[in-house]
Amino acid sequence: MSTKEATARIKINKLLEAAGWRFFPEDGRPASIFLEPVIALRGDDSESLGDGFQNTRRGFVDFLLVDSKGLPLAIVEAKAEDKNPLVGKEQARKYARSQNCRFVILSNGNLHYLWDLERGNPYVITSFPTEESLKSFQRGLSPNPRRLADELVGADYIVLTQRPTYEAEAGWRSQAERASYIRANSLRFLRPYQLRAIHRLQDAIRDNKDRFLFEMATGTGKTLTAAAVIKLFLRTGNAKRVLFLVDRLELEDQAKKAFTSLLSADFNTVIYKENRDDWRSAEIVVTTVQSLLFNNKYQRLFSPTDFDLVVSDEAHRSIGGNARSVFDFFVGYKLGLTATPRDYLRRFDQRNASDPREVERRLLLDTYRTFGCESGQPTFRYSLLDGVREGYLITPTVVDARTEVTTELLSAEGFVVSFTDDTGEDQHETFKQREFEKRFFSDSTNHLLCKTFLENALRDPISGELGKSIVFAVSQNHAAKLSQILNEMASLLYPGKYQSDFAVQVTSSVSDAQQFTINFANNRLCGSGNFLPAYKTSKARVCVTVGMMTTGYDCPDVLNIGLFRPIFSPTDFIQIKGRGTRTHSFTEQLLDRSTLGELSHPEKTSYKLFDFFANCEYFEAEFNYDEVLKLPRRKDLVDLYTGGGEPTVIDGAYEHLGTDILSTVREETIGGAGMKIDRMFFERFGETVRENSEIVAAVEAGQWDRVIHYVNQDVFDKPDEYYTLAKLRKAAAVDRRVSLREILEKVFGLIPQFKSKDELLEEEFVKFVADHTPDEAEAISAIRHYFKAYLTSATVREIVDQRRLTALATNPVLSTRDFKAVPPRYRTLVPEYIKDYVSLNQFAA
Incomplete structure (x- = not known):
């Protein structure tokens, strides 16, 4: 037996044991693994495996998995590490049929497939199924894709x-x-376009597809469409249980309520964390990705066959980063839902790695690939413009309003502050857009933005008061400040009408904030009918938030949205815009129509989007604003740091310029556990962020943009510890560059440990092979070496990209011989794949 076969065997043994399968009788239970055809282990724990048990007439041993009664459940077709597991597919099918087995596991120790012979194609799995899972799957499901495709689905x-x-x-x-x-x-x-989505999915099933992606604009009813798809699978017997994944805590309750309202007569819906002991009794299980990631819960408590359909809401977020491992763990049909169109990817240069949109570009590309839509064409697409054209959505009136400070800040050069330092030297410091969030919100700027917003916002067509509005602030402190200013202005504009109820802060640090969002949508936040008793509309007119009212928040009578901060995430931008796109008739809120006579414009035909920071230009290179408001020059707008005078620079970095010198230098290699002081530093950082209620709330809600923003703003570079990303990377003692998100996931127990560079490389290669399985199985080893060399060596990338292949003759990482061993099509496929889907930064030391 070769080294590669032995290594594969060891890995497969561990995977079987981790899933609860037994080579020998154990705790009164019989053995459940038999090695075929050399020896049978049925019930005899004294039986020797023999010296040649790994080898068979066909070269490498197979495993037969049986239940507690000794009845065959599955076979494992094992291949050496350098072989593609799929090469044993037909051989395995024949053997499975002879044993009356429905399931086949194909594995080379690194890459694994689960194949339900009654269902269709093998699925990539990341761990092996348990005995109970296979028995439950076999007992409860008789899949018939034809029934899925032929089921009549009407409105x-x-x-x-x-x-x-x-x-x-x-x-x-x-x-x-x-x-x-x-x-x-x-x-x-169901609306006509929702029906079209389901019919497209049925067409895809007829084409033997098992992965689908719906790209539907915010406000078009993705949850209702998903409910119809879930019913389709459950009703036709092609699923016995469905997993609905969300990426934020508040969306769990929302999804559960929606499915209960729509499907409870036929199917039971539960939230996993509230029903840990009896979730198997439900047909629909809702959970956040973070809940399953916590301490690898998805691997410890679930089996790959526990769910026959996995639906991922806001797909490119809920399967991004480490969350992808949760999604890939479960086999079966997969449906992704997203409101973020891939079209925006054409609007910026993907080679600019510093562009904040680059991360989401990769996530979107990976999302389309994950759901079988590599061409960029989803299973079904329904855009904002489609919704507007068909009368289901409305577009905003976009208002461009900038102060002199924000205009300079948003320019290519950034905002430049000139000053003279203590030595008398002239200095200047440039602040880019991201730094605005920390340093450029003076009281005068905030007052001007609030004044502009109130004077130009749309009014309620029935009561005449300010239309219901959502304002997006930079941080919780900023939200508190804006709420105070808006309430002070309302007291002057509408004497006696509001008692500090005009604007309400709705952020995670505020008690009952989630209930506030519900009350605002139901028109009873701080009361109702403040101007007209016969008209049901919220007394509170403005909700000031940071990120709580972005994804999935439905409040159709919102008339104004204020972007009081820069936005860097395309998803956030699209979601925030989407809060106002829903149509609405304000007559629905009338308690007594007769008291008001005829109404001239009771329908919502537009809403205003106030863009104070050129966000539209950031995402749309050439954006024509519907309104442009030229704000007056105000001297105190540049009075940013003190009560008067010229601006100064604060929070400057300290450089030691003393006369101390080093007398000796000694190098020491630190082991994998790192130095004790580094571990203590990492632990103190963990304690610090876990004590921060804003960060904890954002982690629980899966709002990673907010988490990272808070850490950068409120934790890093502060006195006492002076935490920095560079110091934390050193303390982590990993042989690659871990990201801040990974560090935080480790701190909050969402991942058990950091993956080494080699583990991460192997994980990326497995994903690649799953999508681009080579016909030449013997070439996998050469492709793997080429993949890893291109990914980790800048020199190799330069040689390959510039086609200077003669330079490989002297290259220590990838030789000419190594390159020639790679099949020709993979020589270009590997670089293209890595550029599109893999971040090089994480592999740097």
Whole structure:
């Protein structure tokens, strides 16, 4: 047996044991693994495996997995490490049929597939299924993709679950009463485009696809569409249990309530963390990715076959980073939902690694690839413009309003502050857009932005008061400041009407903030009908938030959105814009229509998006604003740091210029655990961030942009510890450059340990092979070496990219012989793949 075969065997043994399979009787339970065809272990723990048990007539041993009664459940077809597991596919099928096995596991120790012979194609898995999982899967599911494709799905598909007899009821049969009957029973009919989405999925199933991606604009009812898809799979017997993944804590409750409202007559929905002991009794399980990641819960408590359909809400967020491992763990059908179109990727130069959009570019590309849409064409697409054209959505009136400070700050050069230092030398410091968040919000700037917003915002068409508005602030402190200013202005503008209820801070540090968002949507935040008693609208007119009201928040009567901060994430930008796109008739809020007479414009036809920081220009290279407000020059707008005078620079870096010199220098290699002082430094950092309520709340909500922002702003470079990313990387003692997000995931227990460079390389290679399995199985070893060399060596990348292949003759990382061993198509495929999907930065030392 070769070294590669032995290594594969060791890895496969460990994977089987980790999934609870037994080579020998144990704790009164019989052995559940048999080695075929050399020896049988049935019940005899004294039986010797023999010297030649690894070798068979076909070259490498197979495993037969049986249940507690000794009945065959699955076979494992094992290949050496340098072989593609799929080469044993037909051989395994034949053997499985002879043993009356439905399941086959194909593995070379590194790459594994689970194949349900009654279902279709093998799926990549990251761990082996348990005995109970396979038995449950076999017992409860008789998949029939034909039924999926042929099921009739009409506009009333969900309504037939909500109220099966609706067509026979008087309220429906009466045309005059029908609208009020639908509202009273909360019936949800599928819109034509939602039906098209489901029919496209059925077409994809006919083409033997098992991964689907719906790209649907915010406000188009992705959750309703997902509910119809879930019913389709459960009703046709192609799923016995569905996992619905969200990336934020508040979306768990929202999804659970939605599915309960839509499907509870036929199917039970639970949130996993609230039903840890009996989640298996539900057909629909909702959870955050973070919950499953915590201490590798998804591997410890679940099996790959526990869910037959996995739906990923806001897909490129909920499967980004380490969360991808959760998604890949489960086999079966996969549906991704996203509101972020891939189109924006064409608007910036992907070679500019410093562009903040680059991270999301990779996430989006990976999302499309994950859901089988490498071409960039999702299974179904319905854009904002589609929704506007068909009358379901509205576009904003975008208002460009900038102060002199923000204009300079947002220029290519940034904001330059000139000053004279203590030595008399002239100096200047440039502050770019990100630094605005920390240093450039003076009271005068905030007052001017609030004044501009109030004077130009849309009014409620019925009451005439300020239309309901959402303002997005930089931080919780900034949100508190804006709320105070808006309330002070409202007291002057509307004497006696509001008692500091005009603007409400809605951030994670505020008690009952989540309930505030619900009350605002239901028009009872701080009261209702403040101007007209017969009109139900929230007394509070402005919610000031940071990130709580972005994804999935539905408040159709919002008329104004204020961007009081720069935005760097395309997803955040699209989600925030989407808060105002829903259509609405304000007459629905009238308690007594007769008291108001005829209303001239009761329908919402537009909303205003106040862009104080050129966010639209940032995401749309040539953006034509609907309104441009030239703000007055104010002397105190540049009075940013003190009560008066010229601006100065604060928080400057300290450089030691003393006369001390080093007398000796000694080098010492630190082991994998790092120095004790480094470990203590890392532990103190962990304690610091875990004590920060804002950071904890943002981690629990899966809002990683906010988490990283808080750490950069409130934790890094502060006195006492002076935590920095560079110091934390050193303390982590990993042989590569870990990201701040990885460090925080480790601190909060979302990952058990940092992956080494080699583990990460192998993980990336497995993903590559899963998508681009070579026909030449014997070439896998050469492709792996080429993949890793290109990924880790700047010299190799330069040689390959510039086609200076003769230089490989003397290259120690990748030789000419190594390169020639790579099949020709992979010589260009590997570099293209890495440029699109893999971040080079994480492999730097």
